[in-house]
Amino acid sequence: MLTIFLISFSYEKSWSYNWEGIRENLKDSISLYRTNSITSGVGENGSDFSFEVERRNWIMKYATIKELEKLSLYPDGTIKAIAYEGLLRNKLYFKKYDLILKILNDEDIVAYQSGCLGYTISLRDYFMDYVLQLNPERSFEFTTNLGFGLSDEEKYKIIAEYKSYLLIK
Secondary structure, three states: OOHHHHHHOOOOOOHOOOOOOOOOHHHHHHHHHHHHEOOEOOHHHHHOOOHHHHHHHHHHHHHHHHHHHHHHOOOOOHHHHHHHHHHOOOOOOOOOHHHHHHHOOOOOOEEEEOOOOOEEEHHHHHHHHOOOOOOOOOOOOOOOOOOOOOOOHHHHHHHHHHHHHHHOO
16 A cells, blocks of 8 residues: 555656657657756756767757647656747748647746756747747847747737736736
8 A cells, every 4th residue: 555655656657658659769769858957058067968968959959749738748848848849930830820829828847057057947938938939028029030920919819818817926
């Protein structure tokens, strides 16, 4: 009975994730992020972590749209963030506006590290601050073309939706 209790107490949702349809070498790369955070590429004392950025970029480029969509259902915010960003950066994925609205509704968190600072951040804040660069609390201009194909109208709608979440906090 004690063994069952201990196992159930330490159970992780990722143990029951169905990897069907995800290629093995992609699965191996993704599994590294179960213990690592997303990094800006700069570590403590200015150490170079660009290899982590390259690994993340490789996952986003190598994975198919179907694999990224499936990984967006993974029960870990950091892995979901990689999948979401991969979909946003994929030129053949045309549901980006709807995906962003889904991200804004996602309650998961992301482990993020830049320099000597490491912290957790909500998926919506991570995307608005670091990926979309549309956080209304920071200065931004729509002149920056991030390549996501969003119109100015869609960007304003996304910002309005994000502000509604800030009011709820």
